[in-house]
Structures are given as C-alpha cells and as structure tokens.
Amino acid sequence: MIALEASGIAKSFVLHLQRGVRLGVLRDAGLTLRAGECVALTGPSGAGKSTLLRALYGNYRADAGSIRVRHRGAMVELAGAPAAHVIEIRRETIGHVSQFLRAMPRVPARDIVAAPLLERGMDEAAARARAEAMLDALGIPKALHTLPPVTFSGGEQQRVNLARGFAGDWPILLLDEPTASLDAANRDRVIALMRAARSRGAALLGIFHDPLVRDAIADAELRLEPLKEQA
Amino acid sequence: MTLMAAERVTRRFGAVAALEDVSLAIGRREIVAIVGESGSGKSTLLNVMSGRLAPDAGRVMYDSGAGLAPIAAGGEAALLDLQRRRWGFVAQEPRLALRMNVSAGGNIGERLMVAGARNYGAIRAAAARWLETVEIDPARIDELPRGFSGGMLQRLQIAATLVTEPELVFMDEPTGGLDVSVQARILDLVRGLVRRLGVAVLLVTHDIGVARLLADRIVVMRQGRIVETGLADQVLDDPQHEYTQLLVASVLPA
Amino acid sequence: MQLYNFAYLDEHTKRMIRRAILKAVAIPGHQIPFASREMPLPYGWGTGGIQVTAAILGPDDVLKVIDQGADDTTNAVSIRRFFARTSSIRTTTRTPEASVIQTRHRIPETALRAGQIIVYQVPIPEPLYRLTPSRADAARMHALADYGAMHVRLYEDIARHGRVALAYDYPVMVNGRYLMSPSPIPAYDNPKLHMNPALQLFGAGREKRLYALPPYTEVRPLDFEDHPFDPHRADAACALCGAADTYLDELIADDTGRRRFICSDTDSCDSRREETGA
Numbered sequence: 001m002i003a004l005e006a007s008g009i010a011k012s013f014v015l016h017l018q019r020g021v022r023l024g025v026l027r028d029a030g031l032t033l034r035a036g037e038c039v040a041l042t043g044p045s046g047a048g049k050s051t052l053l054r055a056l057y058g059n060y061r062a063d064a065g066s067i068r069v070r071h072r073g074a075m076v077e078l079a080g081a082p083a084a085h086v087i088e089i090r091r092e093t094i095g096h097v098s099q100f101l102r103a104m105p106r107v108p109a110r111d112i113v114a115a116p117l118l119e120r121g122m123d124e125a126a127a128r129a130r131a132e133a134m135l136d137a138l139g140i141p142k143a144l145h146t147l148p149p150v151t152f153s154g155g156e157q158q159r160v161n162l163a164r165g166f167a168g169d170w171p172i173l174l175l176d177e178p179t180a181s182l183d184a185a186n187r188d189r190v191i192a193l194m195r196a197a198r199s200r201g202a203a204l205l206g207i208f209h210d211p212l213v214r215d216a217i218a219d220a221e222l223r224l225e226p227l228k229e230q231a
Numbered sequence: 232m233t234l235m236a237a238e239r240v241t242r243r244f245g246a247v248a249a250l251e252d253v254s255l256a257i258g259r260r261e262i263v264a265i266v267g268e269s270g271s272g273k274s275t276l277l278n279v280m281s282g283r284l285a286p287d288a289g290r291v292m293y294d295s296g297a298g299l300a301p302i303a304a305g306g307e308a309a310l311l312d313l314q315r316r317r318w319g320f321v322a323q324e325p326r327l328a329l330r331m332n333v334s335a336g337g338n339i340g341e342r343l344m345v346a347g348a349r350n351y352g353a354i355r356a357a358a359a360r361w362l363e364t365v366e367i368d369p370a371r372i373d374e375l376p377r378g379f380s381g382g383m384l385q386r387l388q389i390a391a392t393l394v395t396e397p398e399l400v401f402m403d404e405p406t407g408g409l410d411v412s413v414q415a416r417i418l419d420l421v422r423g424l425v426r427r428l429g430v431a432v433l434l435v436t437h438d439i440g441v442a443r444l445l446a447d448r449i450v451v452m453r454q455g456r457i458v459e460t461g462l463a464d465q466v467l468d469d470p471q472h473e474y475t476q477l478l479v480a481s482v483l484p485a
Numbered sequence: 486m487q488l489y490n491f492a493y494l495d496e497h498t499k500r501m502i503r504r505a506i507l508k509a510v511a512i513p514g515h516q517i518p519f520a521s522r523e524m525p526l527p528y529g530w531g532t533g534g535i536q537v538t539a540a541i542l543g544p545d546d547v548l549k550v551i552d553q554g555a556d557d558t559t560n561a562v563s564i565r566r567f568f569a570r571t572s573s574i575r576t577t578t579r580t581p582e583a584s585v586i587q588t589r590h591r592i593p594e595t596a597l598r599a600g601q602i603i604v605y606q607v608p609i610p611e612p613l614y615r616l617t618p619s620r621a622d623a624a625r626m627h628a629l630a631d632y633g634a635m636h637v638r639l640y641e642d643i644a645r646h647g648r649v650a651l652a653y654d655y656p657v658m659v660n661g662r663y664l665m666s667p668s669p670i671p672a673y674d675n676p677k678l679h680m681n682p683a684l685q686l687f688g689a690g691r692e693k694r695l696y697a698l699p700p701y702t703e704v705r706p707l708d709f710e711d712h713p714f715d716p717h718r719a720d721a722a723c724a725l726c727g728a729a730d731t732y733l734d735e736l737i738a739d740d741t742g743r744r745r746f747i748c749s750d751t752d753s754c755d756s757r758r759e760e761t762g763a
Contacts, residue, residue: 013469014471015476016472016473016476016477017473017476017477017480054468058462058465059462059464059465059468059469060468060469061461061465061469061471083261083447083448083461083462084261084447086462087447087462104419104422104444105412105415105418106415106419107419118426119426307625307629308628311629311631315633330637333637333641334641334644334645336640336644337640337641337644340637340640341633341634341637342633344633344634344636344637344640345631345633345634346633347633349636349708349709349710350709350710350711351640351643351709351710351711351712352711354640354709355640355644372644373644
C-alpha cells in the first residue's frame with residue numbers, strides 16, 4: 001500500500017538579501033514510499049536530502065511537483081494545500097523527526113512529548129503516560145521528565161525530540177539524522193523504535209549518515225546528486 | 232471552515248493608506264499571527280477585523296453559526312454582542328483594559344455579568360478558578376490590581392478575557408513591554424489555554440519568536456498590504472518575499 | 486390681582502413640559518430632556534419637581550408636599566405655600582386626600598391609589614453617573630441596554646462588605662428595559678415603586694431631565710440570585726405610634742445620647758396615633 005508518492009519536485013531558494021541570487025537545490029525529484037518500508041536518502045552534502053524531507057513535510061514550499069499522501073484512507077495532495085489542511089495532515093499522518101529540539105520556555109519535557117498527542121485529542125492522562133513511556137524508552141531519567149529541556153544537554157534535548165517524534169505513531173515518518181551524535185546505547189534504542197514503527201506498518205523515509213544505522217533499518221535507498229548550476 | 236474573513240478592506244488615515252485592499256480569512260480554532268514592523272498596518276487590520284475601526288472600503292465577515300455575515304450588518308448592538316459574547320480582546324497595556332479601581336475578582340467577573348450571569352457565588356467561583364488558571368493566588372481575589380506586577384496584570388487581563396470562553400480572541404502585542412522571562416510564562420499560558428478552549432486567535436506581534444511559538448499561520452504585512460502568508464514554520468523557515476527574508480534574518484538566534 | 490399665571494409657569498412652558506411627560510410615560514424609565522426654566526429657588530431645592538407639578542396641576546387638584554417624609558419641614562412648607570399662592574389650589578398633609586404629591590427622598594407609607602400622581606425631586610437622574618461621567622457613553626449604554634458593568638459595582642460591594650452597600654438611590658430596572666435612578670429614596674421604599682397604581686413622575690431641574698413610571702409598571706432592583714435585594718430597616722418600632730413596619734428616622738433623644746426611632750412619614754405616624762388614640 002502506497003503511503004506517500006512524490007514526483008517532479010523542484011525547489012530553489014531566491015536570496016533577496018544577496019542580490020536575488022537563485023540557488024537551485026531539487027529538480028524533478030520523486031519517490032514512492034510504501035507502508036512498512038524504510039527508504040534511506042543518500043547522496044553527498046548539498047544534494048538536497050534535508051530540503052526534500054522538508055518539502056515533503058510542507059516546511060519548505062515546493063516550486064513544482066506533486067506530493068500525495070495517504071490521509072484518512074485516501075490519497076491527498078499536500079503541495080499547495082491550504083495551511084489548515086497541512087496542519088491536519090501533520091497532526092494525523094506525517095511525523096517529522098529532526099535532531100534539533102525547539103524547546104519552549106517553561107514547558108516540561110513530558111508535555112513537549114505529549115503535545116502532539118493532545119492536539120490529536122488524546123486525553124491528558126493517557127498522553128502523559130505515553131510521553132513518560134517514550135522518555136523512558138530513550139533513557140531520559142525520570143527526574144528530568146517534569147523539567148523544561150532548555151537547560152538539558154544537547155544529547156538529552158535530542159532524545160526528548162525523538163521521544164516526541166515517535167510518540168505519535170504517525171503512519172509516515174520523516175527522519176532527519178535521528179541518531180546523529182548519539183552514543184551506541186541510545187543509537188540502538190532509536191533503531192529499536194524505528195523497527196517497531198515499521199512493524200506496525202509505518203512508512204519511514206530518513207537521512208542516516210551512520211552506515212550501521214542505515215543497514216540496520218533501511219531496505220531501499222534513494223540517491224540524490226547536487227544539481228549542476230545552470231547558466 | 233472560515234470563522235472570520237476580511238474581504239478587500241482598505242482604511243486610510245488622511246492621505247496615508249494604513250490598509251490597502253487586504254483580504255484575510257481565519258478558520259475555527261486557528262491561530263493566526265500578523266507580523267510586520269511599526270506602521271505596516273497590522274494593528275489597523277486587527278482593529279478593523281475586531282470592529283473597532285470601520286474600513287473605508289471592503290467588509291469584515293463573521294460566522295455566528297448561520298454562515299458568514301458582515302459584522303456591521305446588525306448595527307452597533309449586534310457588533311457589541313459579538314465583541315462581548317463571542318470575541319475577546321487582549322490589549323498590550325493591561326492598565327487601560329482592566330478597571331484598576333475594581334478588584335481582581337470583579338475584573339474577571341465583569342464579562343460574565345455583561346453576558347447575563349446573576350449568581351454572585353458562581354461568578355466568584357469562576358473568578359477564583361481563573362485566577363488559579365493564570366497562576367495568580369486566588370487569595371488575592373479581592374485585591375485591587377494596582378499592586379500587581381506587569382506580568383500579573385497581563386495574566387489577569389487574559390483571565391478576564393477568556394472567562395466567557397470566546398470563539399475568537401484578538402491579541403495586540405500581548406507580551407510587548409514585558410521582561411523576557413515574564414513573556415515566556417505568558418506565551419506558555421496562552422498556548423495551553425487556547426488549545427484547551429479551542430479558541431481562534433488573531434495575534435499582532437512584531438516579535439517573530441512569539442509568532443513561531445503561538446501561530447499556526449503567519450501573515451506578513453508591509454506598507455498596508457499582505458506580502459506573504461502561509462504555515463508559520465514555512466514562512467519562517469522558507470520565506471519567499473524579500474521583506475520576510477529581511478524580517479527573519481534580523482532575528483537574533485535563540 | 487393675579488400677579489402670576491396659574492401655578493407660576495406660563496402656559497407655553499407647561500405644554501412643553503407636558504409633552505416631555507407624555508414621552509416619558511410612553512417609554513417608562515427613559516430620561517427625556519426638557520427645557521428646564523429658571524425658578525424662584527435654587528437648584529437642589531426641588532426645581533425639577535416643582536416644574537413637573539406646575540405643569541400637571543389643575544384647579545381641582547389637592548396638593549401634598551413632603552420632604553424626607555415630613556410635611557412640616559421648611560422645604561415642604563415653602564413649596565406647598567408657593568403653589569397655594571400661585572394657584573389657589575387646596576393643599577393637604579393627608580396622603581389619601583391628595584391628588585398630587587410632590588416628594589423629596591420618600592414614598593408615603595400609605596399605599597397610593599389609582600388616579601394619584603407622585604412627583605419626585607431628582608438631583609442626579611443618571612444611574613450610570615457613577616460608572617461614567619460621559620453623557621454620550623451613558624446614552625449609548627442605555628440604548629444598548631448595556632448594564633453589566635453596573636453589576637460589577639454590586640459585586641464589589643458584596644465582596645467587600647458582604648452586602649450591597651447602597652442604602653438609598655438604589656438602581657432599578659424598569660419594565661425589563663431601562664436602568665433608572667429612583668431618586669434618593671431609601672432602598673426600603675424601592676418595592677413601592679413596583680406595580681404602583683399611581684402615576685410616578687421624576688423631575689431633575691438642574692440636569693434638565695424628566696422620566697416616568699406609568700401605573701402598574703414592573704420595577705426591579707438590581708441584585709444577584711444568591712444575594713437578593715434586601716433593604717435595611719432599623720430594627721425598632723416607632724417611639725410615637727408604635728409602628729414596626731415603617732421607615733424610621735433615628736433621633737438623639739436627650740443629653741445622655743439616648744437614641745429613639747420615629748416614623749419618617751409624619752402623616753402616616755399622625756394617622757396611626759389618631760386611630761389608636763396614642
């Protein structure tokens with residue numbers, strides 16, 4: 001079953017503050033992602049791996065192309081969709097896991113992880129319990145659960161963000177270097193979470209620099225190359 | 232589903248066009264931030280949409296349950312009813328919005344009484360509950376707000392606005408003029424309450440950080456026009472318009 | 486020789502005031518502006534009430550004037566004499582005999598009947614005055630029946646004192662529509678406003694406003710469900726007539742500071758004493 005289907009994706013950045021220079025990053029990119037599979041995005045630095053992930057999430061606006069995702073049982077177009085629709089698709093269908101936590105002042109780690117669950121309508125007690133379990137699974141000490149992560153170490157913040165990313169059981173997960181800079185034990189925890197996601201039928205698309213992680217989780221590869229600059 | 236819409240509104244102050252042919256729709260439960268510098272027309276748009284200022288051209292529509300209808304159609308009484316019962320307004324300066332010679336409880340209770348509440352005990356209980364919600368000691372219910380700090384006053388204003396659980400709240404620089412640590416506390420409070428109550432918010436701010444933290448969608452204004460609009464993270468992470476890029480580039484990294 | 490027109494005011498002025506009264510009767514509780522005239526006594530001495538009385542008096546009327554319930558205080562005596570001299574009508578101190586009663590600060594204890602008219606002297610006709618000094622704001626609030634803020638005042642009283650701390654001029658809702666000042670009558674008198682068979686007219690000379698309660702108009706004091714209107718009355722009986730159900734004035738009775746309570750309504754007190762032979 002197809003979970004996500006993208007074709008003809010183009011993306012360039014016009015830098016108005018640098019005399020309007022245009023940076024082409026993606027041209028005619030596309031892929032098909034099935035439920036239960038994991039595709040690794042590969043290619044050299046600057047090939048547009050992160051840009052593609054962000055375009056698929058709607059974080060970057062694709063200049064051209066189609067992004068269709070299975071949402072509420074039907075394939076729907078994400079590219080150019082109204083904001084409210086994109087928000088709904090993100091709430092229920094597509095999760096995005098990056099290595100950087102956008103910590104909110106005063107909000108405890110547990111509530112950051114529970115937030116997407118609450119937005120989906122889960123009751124507060126259940127969402128909190130689920131959040132606690134995810135933080136446990138990522139080795140965050142209990143004492144930190146009720147503290148705002150602003151003061152946590154970089155690694156701890158990253159794991160809080162991973163807990164948030166995996167808590168929601170999204171059918172599609174976009175993973176941007178989820179294991180970067182984690183130690184071996186935590187890396188293995190994340191691999192276990194990704195495997196669990198696959199086995200419940202989630203479709204995964206990720207950037208994994210660590211070949212060990214890639215081999216452990218991905219069963220296909222999509223290689224991107226930097227665009228040749230056009231005159 | 233559209234809750235409110237400005238349709239091609241224009242507003243001039245003398246020769247200056249504060250708003251020029253601006254259209255903006257807000258969905259139910261949607262949080263929309265209008266960002267821009269001073270004089271961009273963002274506050275004028277907020278005032279026009281909240282019925283505090285009549286547009287020279289165009290109209291503002293609101294859905295009170297029977298479909299979108301012009302807010303000015305029912306006359307002043309109908310507009311006041313919208314403002315009192317369905318909307319809320321959080322101003323930057325709480326001292327001007329609150330009654331400083333009325334107790335904290337009376338300030339929170341006012342909107343309930345305006346809406347017809349006539350049970351003293353119930354009004355008082357609601358006021359105490361809301362003080363607790365905005366993290367003010369309920370034991371201070373009978374105190375005049377004069378002795379409150381700036382952050383407390385703003386939290387009191389938020390309680391006094393949300394007590395009737397409006398469908399839509401207008402916020403004009405709600406954390407302007409407050410210390411950064413105090414700001415964070417209020418933003419966190421607003422975020423939580425807005426989600427819990429399911430209210431739509433139209434927020435005016437010049438602070439990109441506030442917009443990112445609270446908004447689903449961002450509208451960028453400049454010289455009386457909307458230059459860009461989109462998902463909050465999209466506008467901030469992939470700004471298209473030259474002015475938006477400048478605005479985003481001008482923010483100090485957190 | 487007749488030095489003045491009947492009841493002092495000229496007929497054009499009377500007609501102007503009557504037109505305002507008709508409007509006021511048509512919109513119970515709503516303040517109607519009128520061209521208040523210079524009167525031969527200062528503002529604050531009942532110029533509004535006197536003009537209303539002058540406009541409605543006819544040769545067959547019998548006039549009673551009270552001040553704080555009493556027929557024999559300077560103000561009451563002066564106004565009664567003023568009309569006696571300028572109109573040669575009959576005057577009385579007996580409530581049941583009067584066809585027109587002009588009053589300052591009280592409603593007689595004896596129930597009024599259909600056909601009687603009571604005219605109140607009003608210093609401040611605007612009940613929203615305490616909330617806003619702006620006439621434009623107040624007019625807007627009346628137009629929109631936007632009276633919630635008035636309840637904030639009552640809320641504050643209950644929060645601070647445990648009850649509404651308004652002993653007189655207690656605001657009322659008229660006919661479920663207009664907020665009205667009953668003039669500075671004691672809150673104890675407020676229930677008498679409600680469904681009164683007499684026509685009630687209110688005149689404010691300095692503020693140039695008059696308003697009215699037609700007979701049998703619903704008049705409700707502002708209150709809360711769980712703090713219902715509960716006017717204060719001294720817990721005593723009248724030292725002269727023994728009445729335990731009238732509004733009482735407190736007097737220092739002798740040099741030792743002993744206090745006594747007597748009826749504020751002198752006519753009702755006298756009548757009772759005659760009946761009982763006290």
